[in-house]
Amino acid sequence: MLFQNLILENASETVDIRVIDGKFENIAPKLEPQPSEEVIDCGGKMALPPFVESHVHLDTCLTAGRPRWNLSGTLFEGIQCWEEYKPFLTKDEVKERVNKAIRLQASNGIQYVRTHVDINDPKLTALEAILELREEVKDYIDIQIVAFPQYGILSYPKGKELLEQALKMGADAAGAIPHFEFTREYSVESLNICFELAQKYGKLIDIHCDEIDDEASRGLETVATRAYEMQMGDMVTASHTTAMHSYNNAYVIRLMRILKMSEMNFVANPCVNMHLGGRVDTYPKRRSMTRVKELTAEGINVSFGSDDIFDPWNPLGNSNMRDQVFMGLYTGHMLGYEEIINSYKFVTTNAARTLHLGDAYGIKEDNDANFIVLDATNWYDALNYNAPVLANYRRGKLIASTAPVEKKILF
Numbered sequence: 304m305l306f307q308n309l310i311l312e313n314a315s316e317t318v319d320i321r322v323i324d325g326k327f328e329n330i331a332p333k334l335e336p337q338p339s340e341e342v343i344d345c346g347g348k349m350a351l352p353p354f355v356e357s358h359v360h361l362d363t364c365l366t367a368g369r370p371r372w373n374l375s376g377t378l379f380e381g382i383q384c385w386e387e388y389k390p391f392l393t394k395d396e397v398k399e400r401v402n403k404a405i406r407l408q409a410s411n412g413i414q415y416v417r418t419h420v421d422i423n424d425p426k427l428t429a430l431e432a433i434l435e436l437r438e439e440v441k442d443y444i445d446i447q448i449v450a451f452p453q454y455g456i457l458s459y460p461k462g463k464e465l466l467e468q469a470l471k472m473g474a475d476a477a478g479a480i481p482h483f484e485f486t487r488e489y490s491v492e493s494l495n496i497c498f499e500l501a502q503k504y505g506k507l508i509d510i511h512c513d514e515i516d517d518e519a520s521r522g523l524e525t526v527a528t529r530a531y532e533m534q535m536g537d538m539v540t541a542s543h544t545t546a547m548h549s550y551n552n553a554y555v556i557r558l559m560r561i562l563k564m565s566e567m568n569f570v571a572n573p574c575v576n577m578h579l580g581g582r583v584d585t586y587p588k589r590r591s592m593t594r595v596k597e598l599t600a601e602g603i604n605v606s607f608g609s610d611d612i613f614d615p616w617n618p619l620g621n622s623n624m625r626d627q628v629f630m631g632l633y634t635g636h637m638l639g640y641e642e643i644i645n646s647y648k649f650v651t652t653n654a655a656r657t658l659h660l661g662d663a664y665g666i667k668e669d670n671d672a673n674f675i676v677l678d679a680t681n682w683y684d685a686l687n688y689n690a691p692v693l694a695n696y697r698r699g700k701l702i703a704s705t706a707p708v709e710k711k712i713l714f
């Protein structure tokens with residue numbers, strides 16, 4: 304199969320892509336069609352490797368307003384609403400919602416997802432459901448599961464045992480939530496447990512770290528130090544780190560050294576960080592997104608995630624990664640030309656690095672032929688005009704498409 308006339312990322316010239324047996328066989332300008340080869344003219348549109356959702360909670364998706372709405376809009380009322388929803392969880396109910404969300408993601412060009420799944424549940428219902436689903440949909444989307452202790456490892460009954468059980472059942476990564484533990488001592492100890500269990504079972508780590516406007520929330524320095532000392536850096540991710548927004552600059556300068564040494568990853572969730580952050584401020588109200596511009600300038604890997612899709616923490620959300628990039632650039636003061644034109648990397652290559660996908664990710668010969676085609680000729684326009692993903696190809700097969708929008712202006 305030959306795909307003609309595509310612009311790869313920020314290239315200035317078009318190329319053709321030949322796909323054989325689901326793999327990229329050849330990528331070069333003006334490839335000659337072979338006899339009886341199927342040819343698709345992509346019309347000079349932009350191609351990217353598929354979008355990567357590096358932080359989302361699929362177990363809570365599509366539950367906003369059930370059994371009630373989060374009226375204060377705070378993180379903590381969100382947790383309370385989720386607690387009230389939990390008695391309604393069944394395996395079928397979770398699978399039905401998550402199946403819908405996955406298809407929404409596919410329509411927006413996503414093929415790789417890291418989902419956190421709440422494991423502070425003695426029955427581990429949601430985890431079981433999403434483990435099953437991971438297998439059922441693997442031909443269309445790769446799902447990576449983080450065992451996420453919503454209430455803590457030490458501040459929830461048998462939290463440590465549940466985390467270990469979730470890893471044994473097949474979760475890909477260990478989670479923790481140091482800022483939500485009862486004490487600072489529990490906070491540090493919960494991180495030690497998380498790292499020890501991840502190492503014991505050979506798993507990745509993704510921590511909900513300092514998702515609070517409290518500038519005294521200092522889980523990050525412990526995460527970075529453990530990542531460095533245990534030489535697990537590129538397997539470790541600190542999600543949110545919104546307290547870093549509020550740290551004093553003198554502390555951040557000292558902290559940045561160990562962050563760089565650790566080689567760990569960061570995920571910001573721009574829309575939800577803006578929505579949940581600054582809630583106890585009067586004026587001025589903090590933006591509460593971590594220091595994406597400064598981390599990036601130091602060569603530290605940062606990706607963007609949605610966090611929530613229409614759930615107690617976000618009453619909006621459509622799994623369109625462009626929205627996260629758009630909000631992230633505005634929130635982070637990153638609207639310089641180079642920052643805009645390269646910003647797709649927050650939801651492609653950077654996010655792939657967060658998920659530890661390695662060389663298997665990307666449009667290059669011998670890789671699986673996974674790619675998307677946007678209704679734009681460059682990322683600047685795709686971002687600005689919210690270009691739809693015209694086609695989402697998985698191993699060379701079309702798995703989702705959107706017709707181009709035709710606007711009529713009548714004057």
Ligand code: FE2
Pocket residue numbers: 358359360419511542610
């Ligand atoms: Fe989260």
